Amino acid sequence: MKLQFTLHTATPESKxxxxxxxxxxxxxxxxxxxxAAIEHHIQxxxxxxxPRPSAVPxxxxxxxxxxxxxxxxxxVSDGSSGEVEAFIFADQNRWLVSLVSDHTDRxxxxxxxxxxxxxxxxxxxxxxxxxxxxxxxWDQLVLRSSITEDNKKxxxxxxxxxxxxxxxxxxxxxxxxxxxxxxxxxxxxxxGTQGSIRHAVSFEMELFDPVLKxxxxxxxxxxxxxxxx
Numbered sequence: 001m002k003l004q005f006t007l008h009t010a011t012p013e014s015k016x017x018x019x020x021x022x023x024x025x026x027x028x029x030x031x032x033x034x035x036a037a038i039e040h041h042i043q044x045x046x047x048x049x050x051p052r053p054s055a056v057p058x059x060x061x062x063x064x065x066x067x068x069x070x071x072x073x074x075x076v077s078d079g080s081s082g083e084v085e086a087f088i089f090a091d092q093n094r095w096l097v098s099l100v101s102d103h104t105d106r107x108x109x110x111x112x113x114x115x116x117x118x119x120x121x122x123x124x125x126x127x128x129x130x131x132x133x134x135x136x137x138w139d140q141l142v143l144r145s146s147i148t149e150d151n152k153k154x155x156x157x158x159x160x161x162x163x164x165x166x167x168x169x170x171x172x173x174x175x176x177x178x179x180x181x182x183x184x185x186x187x188x189x190x191x192g193t194q195g196s197i198r199h200a201v202s203f204e205m206e207l208f209d210p211v212l213k214x215x216x217x218x219x220x221x222x223x224x225x226x227x228x229x
Contacts, residue, residue: 001025001064005098005126010133010212018128020091023183025064026174027085027102027117030056031165031189044197049110057165057189059174060114066122067100067185071220073121077227079107080120081197082220084145084157084205087124088131088167089185095131095167099205099218100124100187101145106197122187125205125218131167134209138166142208143191147200156200159191 007018030053032038042052080103087100101123109116134141139162147156167188171180180186204219 001067003067003069003124005096005128007096007128007130008214009130018091018096020089020096021183022064022067022089022185024181025062025067025122025185025187027060027062027187028165028170028174028189029053029058029060029113031170032056032163033165034163037163037192041192044193045109048106048197050106050113051110053113057170057173060117062117062122064185066118066120067124068121069124069126070121072223073103073123073220074223074225075103075105075120076225077105077107078199078224080105080222081199082123082145082147082203082205083190084143084207085187085190086141086143086161086167086207087185087187088171088180090180090182093182095180096128097131097134097207097216098125098128099207099216100185101203101205101218101220102187102190103203106199123203123218123220125216127216127218129209129216133212137209137211140210142206142210144206144208146204147198148202149200153204155194156203157191157193163191164189 082101103120145157207216
């Protein structure tokens with residue numbers, strides 16, 4: 001899948017356009033550092049009838065053609081919802097960081113987590129940073145998302161990256177010593193929701209850097225297709 005990003009570097013501050021072919025995509029699920037926080041998320045999903053994972057972290061392969069930078073994406077019925085995650089991918093022997101929403105069909109998730117993730121498009125941001133520019137303060141970065149409910153913007157998620165496994169550990173766990181290969185992208189886990197996991201037609205996400213005082217942001221809306229029996 002060809003994706004295009006505006007790469008914002010920190011030292012010196014500059015911009016460049018980067019076009020990347022993502023041929024393989026993997027989602028790192030249950031990627032928290034705190035076992036209590038992982039259990040909380042498992043319980044959130046259990047309330048929706050979703051079974052416990054077989055292992056943590058657990059890695060889900062999703063077709064790369066599900067990645068999209070469109071601001072409107074189509075889903076079937078009103079049973080899906082988004083989750084903000086850091087998206088790391090390789091380009092010219094360097095790691096880049098952007099945003100992705102692990103948008104998931106919650107009704108199907110009770111039957112199969114893997115299929116529920118495969119069913120939905122994964123919205124990706126259009127801006128990126130060099131991982132090296134944020135590596136030394138990665139744990140201070142903050143994931144945030146908001147949704148629109150009753151015509152009002154409502155905070156949906158917020159938490160520091162210190163709640164999640166470091167990207168290098170996830171890469172080592174999945175790829176081994178070879179590290180993240182060219183043509184691959186990985187989403188690196190999410191933080192808990194404020195209130196229940198729920199559907200919304202508008203989703204905004206952010207990765208905030210309090211050290212360099214900047215953010216990656218992206219938003220998208222849903223075009224809901226009818227569910228026909």
